[in-house]
Amino acid sequence: MKRLYLLRHAEARPASRGSSDFARTLTDRGRKTAALVAYYLRDQDYRPDMVLCSNAKRAEETWAVIAPALQPYEDSVERLIESLEVQYLKSLYLATPETMIMLMRTLPETTNSLLIVGHNPGIQSLAITLAGSGEAVADAPLYRDFPPTALAVLNLEITTWAALEEGCGRLLEVAIPDRG
Template sequence: MKTLLLLRHAKSSWDDPSLEDFDRPLAPRGEKAAPVMAAYLASKGLRPDLVLCSPAARARQTWALVAQSLGDGIAVKELQSLY
């Protein structure tokens, strides 16, 4: 059976008001939360075959941190339509 996982980006930063929404990075809280999200996925034996990711900075950062814990070999496709 196939499984669909939906993962929202971790907490983003609003510290720099000059940044466009698309370019907002993760806040320190988000940088800490993303590995926790990955640990939860791993504890449930959930490892995606394919990741569809928004090109927004916070989404890419979140996935990069999650991917570190899940290992190599996961295909990632950025889709502008997800922003």
């Protein structure tokens, strides 16, 4: 079994005139909700073996807020980032579920848990695609709303990433930080 954490980046500023969507940065509220998710991940002992992060500025900043909270020891953040494989990928910028599935199928089999920091609608659609069906999924907020900094946690009923396919997962929870 594999574990998958799907995180939509935190709230970002609107693109300013003359700047690109890709360069948008987090708002103060976005930093706050990213910190809430970071501590939630830590408190639930949700610790990925690997992180795949869109290289859009808002996704990178979201991961930068989260990384220190996942640090297991009183040690430097730099050591955590060195010990945890983090890849910043342009291919995750506004990626489709199909693109992300193809990417995950190439992961090393030693990776048992993966965090993807990405964008909507792809992250939400990927969670729905992998979650399969059933009452728990149908009632999940995943179908209604997946705001910035929403987190979907899935167990994948696979032993190899190459076996990843639609419906192979079980949605454990959707966590949405306080929007206040």
